[in-house]
Amino acid sequence: MALNKPQQDPRANGQAPTLQPVLESLDEQAAREAREARIRQLLRGDDDELLGKAYDGRLVRRLGTYLVPYKARLVFAVVLMTISSLLSVAGPAIIGFAIDDGIRAGSWEQLRFWTLVFLVTTIIEWVTNRGRVHIMAYVGTKVVANMRSELFRHLHRLTLNFYSNYSVGRLMSRLIGDVGVLQDFVTWSITGLFRSVFNLGGIVLAMLLLNWQLALVAFAVTPLMFILTNYWRQRVRQAYRATRQRLALINGYLNESISGIRVTKSFTREARNFQHFDDLNRSFFDANVEATRLAALFFPGVDFIGSLATALVVGVGGWLVLGDALTAGTLVAFVLYVERFFDPIRELAQRYNTFQATMAASERIFELLDLEPDLVDAPDAKPLPPVRGEVVFDKVSFAYREGSKDVLHDIDLYAKPGERIALVGETGAGKSTIIRLLARFYDVTDGALLIDGHDVRDVTSDSLRQQLGIVLQDTFLFTGTIADNIRYGRLDATDEEVRDAAQAVGAHDFIIRLPDGYDSEVGENGSNLSVGQRQLVSFARALLADPRILILDEATSSVDTATERIIQVALDRLMQGRTSFVIAHRLSTIVNADQIIVLDHGRIVEQGTHAELLARRGRYYNLYTMQWAQQTQPTL
Known part of the structure; x- marks a missing residue:
């Protein structure tokens, strides 16, 4: 570090003294200490802690429920393990008998007999060991597959509130890391533990019986x-x-x-x-x-x-x-037993950490499985019948967490079937929250949200969302073909219907220019497509689902002006006859709305058409003149 090196006095050269080297050195030291502190902070987190109790009866009993369907195989594996362990323990004694009764006694027949016995026991031990490992590998793989499927289904039942507070990395750790620990436990440790204890006990008993x-x-x-x-x-x-x-x-x-x-x-x-x-x-x-x-x-x-x-x-x-x-054969048998005596001890010591990891992994997995969704259908919830698209927010207030500050306050909003509702306001005004409530990703805290007179809390979530079409700002495409992604919300759609939907939103032209057309792979999250192309595919996906209520969450904010012109006509056609809620920065999407709702800090401060709100020269007028009027100005 420069701080520790002897510094030449700048006054000797007629230069003014400077603190720059010292400051740079301190900056480097501070940066290094900050990195080290960051590492210590991360290491203090217990999310990756894979150690717990070596044995927890409650967790073991619960793990046992996953083994019940395979109890016949487990019993057979234990039988094979017992046979192989007995034969393994008998091996040194057989060699001792061969030395005493065959070699020392000079009996070729006895030597041949005990040699044959040793060969047969070795073969049977190998066969039983192989059978045990094969059975436990099958059981372990099946248990892990079943548990992973259960976790996957459970994660899909949890609400967005859960995902807002739980990172993807932690979930992947549960699905892959912790479940993998359980697979190792079931495959190797269950019978391996009993085998080590059995072998150790058998070796001790054999040594005591010999001498x-x-x-x-x-x-x-x-x-x-x-x-x-x-x-x-x-x-x-x-x-x-x-x-x-x-x-x-x-x-x-x-x-x-x-x-x-x-x-x-x-x-x-x-x-x-x-x-x-x-x-x-x-x-x-x-x-x-x-x-x-x-x-x-x-x-x-x-x-x-x-x-x-x-x-x-x-x-x-x-x-x-x-x-x-003492006979020479007994001495040889003892030496062989001593060599084997420490193998199960070594294995049990190694298994200790496996047991701890298994208990900790099991606790985290079961904690996740026991987590109940904070939004579930009512016991008497009924399917929502086909709707016309009338939407009513009746004095709706909402807070994301119990006891926290409301982000929406007394929202009164009425949308007739087929109306286009534009939601505008600054960041954090509550626009996206209204959309999430409409899709029932969250339930309202106070008031009621009605669709065709049905409170959304009284109908099943699936039947509600099947009649919604949602296009988000951050378009997500799944690994697969373009046709698969367009068909995602309606799996029974024909190839012709997929093409019609793509043509309606202006996506067909770029799709047919791709090497494999509609069968082209989009890559991970559409990495092979541009932002505008991904957005067009998402519009086609929403159109094919044929929703009665359409939600556009800043869906055109990521496309360029030329692409917007292509999809604007398609959007107008898509929203025709459908109740549409639009969050957009583009002026063209706002001016034609039947109602413009101006939000500020979770409250509706203005409401009306584009012309009416401009005439009031209020909040919307200020937003328009500051943010959107420039979009209509010609480019110089």
Whole structure:
């Protein structure tokens, strides 16, 4: 840092002293500290925390309900696991018998018999293990598929209020990350846990039955094993959590950087982004080094303790063999058992974090599944019959959250069937909120919203929205063909009807010029199309759905003047005979409205036609003269 370097006195050169180097150094230090603070702040969040209790009976019981349909397979897998474990435990004893009864006794028949027995048990153990893994892989995949489908359906039942407070990244973490943790648990950990415990118990029992004195010698090192395991378990929890959290930060920043690459290049932020990513990457590297250090301590430590136990068994056992108190076959069997004794202990230690992750992932998944939508159909809700399009806002007030400040106040609005209603006002005036209430993305707080005399709270949401056509400012196209996107709101539409809708809004001409016409892939969110082309496709989608009430939320604000001329005629035809609510910045969409509603801070301050409101020289007149009149001026 420049602050630490010796600085030449500027007065020696006749220059005036300057604080610039010091200030630049302080700026760099402040920026670095800010980045580090940001990382610490992000790491303090518990959203990516994958560790919890190693066992939670409530969660385990609930997870068990997803396994009930596959209980027959699970029982069969447990049977196979038991057989394979018994055969695995019997292996060293069989080798001991082959040495004592065959090699030491000089009996070729006994040696051949025990060799054949060992070969058969090995084959059966392999077959049963393979069957167990195959069954549990199937069960784990099915459970995860069912849970992921349940989550997906549940997310579609939740309201927009939920999505306003829950990031897409967190939802993807639930659908992919947490569910993946459960798949690993079901596939490997359920039977793997019992297999490790079963093997450990079987090995201990076999050693005690062979020679309990030598077994105690082998068990003498177990206190060291427990000390090492407990030390590792306590520290590796934090290390693994740190690596996951830092990896989540890297993935999130990568996603944000790639999505916003145009903005980054526009503001020449590459160097700053490089530095921030390097900070995150270095933090992830440090966490990985710590986790690797612990792994390098634990696993070689287990091997060393196993070797120490083997040395004790060989030393004491060899002494017993020389004194004819122990056979050579038993000693060999003991050595093999000692080598296998630490395998289940090592596996159980590794499974500990898996159990913690499973409990934490399960809790978050079930918390999401238990979240009830804050807007549901009434128990006695009835389907909304085909409507004419009469819309009444009767003293409607609305707040997005209970106890928060109202964003709409006593809205009185009456729209006759077929009328065109324009909503104007400054940002935050409440225009989009009125649209959301009309589509019943939210329920009114006070008052009533009626369509053809039906309170929208008394009808099913699906039947209401099926009679609405919505075109938003931020057009969203789904991955697929152009025809698929136009047909999105009416899947039974024919190819001819799709073409007619596209022609009506002026989209047909550009579509047929594409390489595959209507079968052209639009890419992710229409990345292969221009903004204006995406907007035209969205108009065709709305037209094909043939709604009785049309909602245009600044739908023409993203298109150029030439494209607007193309769709303006189509829009007039689309709105003909339909009740239309329009939020627009374009003057041409406003002046022909039957009613212009001027909003300010959630209140209707003016209402009338374009000519009437201009004559009043009030709020609308000011908006018109400041923002829209310039659109009518010729370009010089």
